[in-house]
Amino acid sequence: METELLNTDVINNMQSWIVNNQGLLIEYAVNITAALLTLIIGFMVAKMLTGGLNRLLRRKIDSTIADFITSLIKYVILAFVIIAALGRVGVQTASFVAVVGAAGLAIGLALQGSLSNFAAGILLIAFRPFKAGDYIEAAGTAGTVNSVQIFTTVLMTPDNRMIVVPNSNVLNGNIINYSKEKTRRIDLVIGVSYSADLKKTKEVLTRIINEDNRILKEPECRIAVGELGASSVDFVLRPWVQADDYWNTRFDLLERIKNELDANGIGIPFPQMDVHLFKKEADGQLRRQDVA
Structure with a gap:
């Protein structure tokens, strides 16, 4: 009996809280829905915008540079979309940006390899030791350059395997470009x-x-x-x-x-080996044996 009364009180309290905070719940639901829509639409717009920009840039500049620029723009747009979505659900974006900035040093130290790959990618694009479609040898591997991304260079081998090489490894080693000259x-x-x-x-x-x-x-x-x-x-x-x-x-x-x-009767020599077998006789002497 006491359990039934307790359950009834809990239900009544919940119903009362919902009635009293109906407006707040509706506001939260609207904000969460708006944030989700912001994320979905933002991701779609980023994909469509960078895809169209990539096709446009490929007509004007090398495809390697086009891929790098559009990848960078895509990540910048996605960062703004996420910040906008967080702001829609009530997160103070100014404080969020400040926290991210304060944590930037620690993140930078933790991601030294990634940052070096990013810097190496910029240098590869700037100095252009190779372009998309070139067959190169770098970082202990070889293949046709597919693209230079923000952190990695993508190579395709002649047997159609994809090799992803960190940009810093490519830049810090010897680069042999077999397609540079005609x-x-x-x-x-x-x-x-x-x-x-x-x-x-x-x-x-x-x-x-x-x-x-x-x-x-x-x-x-x-x-x-x-x-x-x-x-x-x-x-x-x-x-x-x-x-x-x-x-x-x-x-x-x-x-x-x-x-x-x-x-024309011209011989091409190849390595040969003569093997001689010896048998030890009863008198302790070695006798050579002919092999048929």
């Missing part, structure tokens, strides 16, 4: 037997180079004996090609050189 040199080392006719070998290699239309006439291809190795005479071939033709030309040259050298 032409590239192919460096090949072809080893032939010591018994091979060097003059004939050079004629065969020269003919192969001259018959490939992808190889540029200028600069002239260098064909010469580069080294007298342990088991071979090593020729160096250094033809120049357009950067886009580099890999296909290299693969085709290696295949044709092998076929042409075989057709």
Whole structure:
């Protein structure tokens, strides 16, 4: 009986509080709804605005710079949207900004790596050692540049893997840009037997180079004996090609050189090992055994 009376009193008190504070509840509900709408609409506007701006900038400037600028603008807009939403639910934004500013030093110390990546991203955009679409080697990896984000550089490998590299790692290491120049040199080392006719070998290699239309006439291809190795005479071939033709030309040259050298009876040595077996006889002497 006492429990039923207690429950009845609680319900009555709640109903009374709701009736007395109806206006306040309605105000809170409106503010919360407005804050949610502010967040949703703000995020949608940020996405649409930066998407349209990115397409516009790509027509005027390099896509790498366009992606970086629009990413930065997007995060700035989202920060204002969140502050506006907090203000709508009654949070004093002035105090909030002051607290964020006061905590900025601590956050900056805690996020030194992120801040260095941000600064490195700005420097990469400013000095432009590469652009979107370039094939580069940096920070111990290689791939085609997809974009430079605020904190990271995105690379795509030839087998379609995405590699995300911190900007500071890219900037602080060596950057090799294979796409910067229009032409590239192919460096090949072809080893032939010591018994091979060097003059004939050079004629065969020269003919192969001259018959490939992808190889540029200028600069002239260098064909010469580069080294007298342990088991071979090593020729160096250094033809120049357009950067886009580099890999296909290299693969085709290696295949044709092998076929042409075989057709002309020019041997290509390969490592060999002679194994000798010895058997210890009863008298303690070692006797060599022939292996069939």
